[in-house]
Amino acid sequence: MDAVPNRESFENLYAGKAPWDIGKPQPAFVSAAGSITGSILDAGCGTGDISLYFAERGHKVTGIDFLQVPIERAKRKVAERGIAATFLVFDALHLDSLPEQFDSVIDCGLFHVFSDADRQRYVAGLAGVLKPGGSLFLLCFSDQEPGEQGPRRISDRELRTAFAEGWVVEAIDPVRIEVRPDLEGFSFSPGGPKAWFAKIRRQ
Numbered sequence: 001m002d003a004v005p006n007r008e009s010f011e012n013l014y015a016g017k018a019p020w021d022i023g024k025p026q027p028a029f030v031s032a033a034g035s036i037t038g039s040i041l042d043a044g045c046g047t048g049d050i051s052l053y054f055a056e057r058g059h060k061v062t063g064i065d066f067l068q069v070p071i072e073r074a075k076r077k078v079a080e081r082g083i084a085a086t087f088l089v090f091d092a093l094h095l096d097s098l099p100e101q102f103d104s105v106i107d108c109g110l111f112h113v114f115s116d117a118d119r120q121r122y123v124a125g126l127a128g129v130l131k132p133g134g135s136l137f138l139l140c141f142s143d144q145e146p147g148e149q150g151p152r153r154i155s156d157r158e159l160r161t162a163f164a165e166g167w168v169v170e171a172i173d174p175v176r177i178e179v180r181p182d183l184e185g186f187s188f189s190p191g192g193p194k195a196w197f198a199k200i201r202r203q
Helices: 007-015 027-031 049-056 068-081 092-097 116-129 156-162
Strands: 040-043 061-065 086-089 102-108 130-141 167-176 194-202
Touching (some): 027 049, 049 061, 049 068, 068 086, 116 130, 116 156, 156 194
Parallel strands (some): 040 061, 102 130
Antiparallel strands (some): 130 194, 167 194
């Protein structure tokens, strides 16, 4: 099992050039925007680019991240653009204490950072914050991406196993994750790391 990044490693990445912080929403979420409906929780929102994209489309959006720095940057973007969106410093492993349910949840690169045990806890929390019939849209590193740099690789089977009970896996499609063009210290597949984009409905 690959090592799970800790808080300090993420803080260090945000202090420099976080590979995923591209200043715009990931293409997979833009392509799926028409299917992402109602109120939205952005779990692991980082500096808020995906949250802001959906807020601009008229959605009520709440973005959470367990680090202070990216949330502060997200709040600055809200103020600069005059957009209504909520950003909270909040640990996604404690979703059971979030006093709200949402029509949709988006996860851009959060699922793949968890250990096996934390993954189960996270999925259980997602079931609590999604309204019945609501959908999770999840982007994670694929086991088709070679090498060991970056987060854990996730297989199609692992996704289906994690969401086997109480969920319907409607699609798992191969996509790419866009990374910064000025990326330093990382080497991924040409065109960006290979990834899965999953749509998973809560029963």
